[in-house]
Amino acid sequence: MAQMTMIKAITNAMQTELKNDENVLVFGEDVGQNGGVFRATEGLQDEFGEERVFDTPLAESGIGGLSIGLGLQGYRPVMEIQFFGFVFEAMDSINGQMARMRYRTGGAHNAPITIRAPFGGGVHTPELHADSLEGLIAQQPGMKVVIPSTPYDAKGLLISAIRDNDPVLFLEHMKLYRSFRGEVPEEAYTVDLTKADVKREGKDVSIIAYGAMVHSALKAADELEKNDIDAEVIDLRTVSPIDIETIIESVKKTNHAIVVQEAQRQAGVAANVVAEIQERAIMHLEAPVLRVTAPDTVYAFSEAEEIWLPNEKDIIEKVNTVIDY
Amino acid sequence: MKHVLESVESQFEMFQVLNENGEIVNKDDMPDLSDEELKELMRRMVYTRILDQRSIALNRQGRLGFYAPTAGQEASQLGSQFALEQDDFLLPGYRDVPQLIWQGLPLYQAFLFSKGHFHGNQMPENVQALSPQIIIGAQYVQTAGVALGMKLRGKKNVAVAYTGDGGTSQGDFYEGINFAGAYGAPAIFFVQNNYFAISVPVEKQSAVKTLAQKSVAAGIEGIQVDGMDVLAVYAVTKHAREHAINGDGPMLIETLTYRYGPHTMSGDDPTRYRTDELNDEWEKRDPIVRFRKFLEEKGIWSEEEENKVVEDAKEDIKKAIKEADNYPKQKVTDLIGNMYEELPVNLQEQMEEYKEKESK
Ligand SMILES: Cc1ncc(C[n+]2csc(CCOP(=O)(O)OP(=O)(O)O)c2C)c(N)n1
Numbered sequence: 001m002a003q004m005t006m007i008k009a010i011t012n013a014m015q016t017e018l019k020n021d022e023n024v025l026v027f028g029e030d031v032g033q034n035g036g037v038f039r040a041t042e043g044l045q046d047e048f049g050e051e052r053v054f055d056t057p058l059a060e061s062g063i064g065g066l067s068i069g070l071g072l073q074g075y076r077p078v079m080e081i082q083f084f085g086f087v088f089e090a091m092d093s094i095n096g097q098m099a100r101m102r103y104r105t106g107g108a109h110n111a112p113i114t115i116r117a118p119f120g121g122g123v124h125t126p127e128l129h130a131d132s133l134e135g136l137i138a139q140q141p142g143m144k145v146v147i148p149s150t151p152y153d154a155k156g157l158l159i160s161a162i163r164d165n166d167p168v169l170f171l172e173h174m175k176l177y178r179s180f181r182g183e184v185p186e187e188a189y190t191v192d193l194t195k196a197d198v199k200r201e202g203k204d205v206s207i208i209a210y211g212a213m214v215h216s217a218l219k220a221a222d223e224l225e226k227n228d229i230d231a232e233v234i235d236l237r238t239v240s241p242i243d244i245e246t247i248i249e250s251v252k253k254t255n256h257a258i259v260v261q262e263a264q265r266q267a268g269v270a271a272n273v274v275a276e277i278q279e280r281a282i283m284h285l286e287a288p289v290l291r292v293t294a295p296d297t298v299y300a301f302s303e304a305e306e307i308w309l310p311n312e313k314d315i316i317e318k319v320n321t322v323i324d325y
Numbered sequence: 326m327k328h329v330l331e332s333v334e335s336q337f338e339m340f341q342v343l344n345e346n347g348e349i350v351n352k353d354d355m356p357d358l359s360d361e362e363l364k365e366l367m368r369r370m371v372y373t374r375i376l377d378q379r380s381i382a383l384n385r386q387g388r389l390g391f392y393a394p395t396a397g398q399e400a401s402q403l404g405s406q407f408a409l410e411q412d413d414f415l416l417p418g419y420r421d422v423p424q425l426i427w428q429g430l431p432l433y434q435a436f437l438f439s440k441g442h443f444h445g446n447q448m449p450e451n452v453q454a455l456s457p458q459i460i461i462g463a464q465y466v467q468t469a470g471v472a473l474g475m476k477l478r479g480k481k482n483v484a485v486a487y488t489g490d491g492g493t494s495q496g497d498f499y500e501g502i503n504f505a506g507a508y509g510a511p512a513i514f515f516v517q518n519n520y521f522a523i524s525v526p527v528e529k530q531s532a533v534k535t536l537a538q539k540s541v542a543a544g545i546e547g548i549q550v551d552g553m554d555v556l557a558v559y560a561v562t563k564h565a566r567e568h569a570i571n572g573d574g575p576m577l578i579e580t581l582t583y584r585y586g587p588h589t590m591s592g593d594d595p596t597r598y599r600t601d602e603l604n605d606e607w608e609k610r611d612p613i614v615r616f617r618k619f620l621e622e623k624g625i626w627s628e629e630e631e632n633k634v635v636e637d638a639k640e641d642i643k644k645a646i647k648e649a650d651n652y653p654k655q656k657v658t659d660l661i662g663n664m665y666e667e668l669p670v671n672l673q674e675q676m677e678e679y680k681e682k683e684s685k
Binding site: 029030032033034035037055057058059061062085086088089124125126127128129265266295296297298300301302303304305307308 | 459
């Protein structure tokens with residue numbers, strides 16, 4: 001099996017599906033000859049030609065609308081939003097239009113679209129490049145929101161997303177693109193979009209996370225082990241809709257839970273997970289479910305982002321609080 | 326019918342005053358500038374070229390953060406800024422830091438902007454501007470609003486938006502020029518067509534022959550200018566300003582220019598999408614070389630004078646980067662305090678939490 005970075009796994013997934021299905025089209029700003037600003041589409045235009053992998057004019061609303069139109073013609077658009085902070089221009093296309101295509105046409109039409117975008121912070125980008133806006137789209141019924149944390153998952157989930165007949169937002173954490181390698185099979189495979197992944201089994205506390213925070217949670221779990229706290233770490237993988245079953249099963253075993261997200265605290269994915277747990281498993285809890293999040297400001301300016309972002313220390317602190325409750 | 330369709334494009338021929346050899350090719354439109362003003366224009370261009378070189382070096386040393394190179398675009402940026410008044414309102418893009426600096430933003434603040442410190446976004450009282458916009462096209466719609474506000478307040482000023490060629494593809498671009506046109510608002514929409522939006526050449530951006538002709542759809546005036554010719558850019562902007570202030574509506578200006586460097590210093594590799602031949606072709610049109618020839622021919626510029634500008638620039642930059650380095654680091658508590666006029670309860674709590682975190 002090949003060792004790949006997450007970005008290579010993502011390229012490999014698109015390449016696999018471009019080969020597998022001639023209806024797959026990959027497009028966005030700078031994705032052609034330049035191979036994308038992060039090089040996620042590197043080499044794809046050379047291999048598949050300008051009709052299947054192409055640059056668009058600089059307009060996210062246009063890219064979103066184009067995807068919907070191509071979807072109506074039987075294509076499987078894989079559109080890129082260059083940085084997720086630029087998604088606002090395309091919000092009508094995403095939340096307002098593609099999410100409701102199946103619903104409003106009574107199933108006569110669908111929107112088999114994959115939206116890829118780099119997101120997440122910690123890499124000192126300028127303003128509006130690093131926001132964690134998954135909560136905005138996760139609130140929209142009709143959309144699936146997928147966030148891989150490993151190269152293996154990235155490839156398998158992206159192939160699943162491209163094959164899915166409903167619109168899927170696929171968010172790629174910028175810090176994970178090249179920070180480590182993992183085993184990735186060369187052939188096509190899928191990872192179930194509906195299942196969370198128990199990354200580490202434990203009996204004392206459930207740490208529920210997604211994206212880059214999965215890695216912080218795993219590090220925190222290693223530290224906690226030194227103090228005889230055995231943490232279970234769950235990677236949500238899909239933050240909308242959420243695999244609540246896996247979570248409840250875990251909470252029933254550990255009786256303690258914290259939810260970790262890089263995004264700001266108010267509203268958002270973690271709040272929903274906490275609500276689901278208390279609705280379904282309150283009798284199994286020995287402490288309130290706490291959250292580790294960023295504060296409720298706009299994403300921090302570069303110089304302050306290290307303190308602003310949640311980290312493994314924050315996770316350890318919160319775990320200790322629920323354990324000692 | 327074909328000739329009718331073509332007639333729109335024929336209205337958008339490039340306007341030039343100074344050719345590549347530094348010769349005046351259009352006497353009638355030679356702007357009325359004193360020798361001192363002409364020299365000031367040159368001084369600003371040379372200074373800004375040095376600032377660009379130093380900023381790139383400082384970025385490579387890790388002493389600056391985000392930086393979008395400006396070399397090649399000096400005539401477009403500074404020729405237009407030179408035609409503005411102090412109370413005109415600028416809404417620049419991420420590459421348009423030089424205009425802000427010459428409008429009065431202290432250099433150390435420009436450096437703080439690059440480092441991602443919000444003090445870099447706090448304009449001095451005498452500078453009417455927003456800090457550089459990251460979202461492409463957003464400044465266009467906002468400019469329509471500033472300009473309408475100026476009109477309603479009876480001010481004799483203009484609002485000026487800067488984007489690149491790629492920016493003209495955004496919906497916001499059309500909405501901005503259309504609104505300003507509909508309201509007869511005193512706005513100048515300035516498109517620096519440097520041929521590439523990151524890697525995408527302008528021919529792939531749009532089927533349009535000139536970006537200036539997009540003005541037709543909004544019913545406003547538009548013109549294409551040689552963006553390597555500082556006198557032409559100055560003359561056109563001055564005209565647009567008077568036109569707007571006289572109540573004749575906004576104007577769209579397209580300058581044909583080039584950025585010599587990468588798109589930004591964050592990993593762009595222009596050799597992936599540009600050839601050496603194209604780069605050479607544009608460097609032959611260099612705005613500084615051309616203007617130097619013109620000034621030397623006139624006998625008002627010398628090598629010594631230019632060297633002095635270079636030395637002054639280097640000295641200023643050294644001081645400013647020190648000042649930026651020594652400026653107090655911003656804290657998360659500063660950011661929390663700036664979210665609302667009054668702290669809501671959630672942030673009151675978080676303020677305490679982060680005060681404690683920061684004191685550790
Ligand atoms: C809404 C939005 N989409 C995409 C980007 C990413 N991006 C930054 S600069 C750029 C190209 C801009 O090209 P152009 O408008 O020609 O200006 P230039 O950089 O050439 O001066 C792109 C795609 C962005 N900043 N904002």
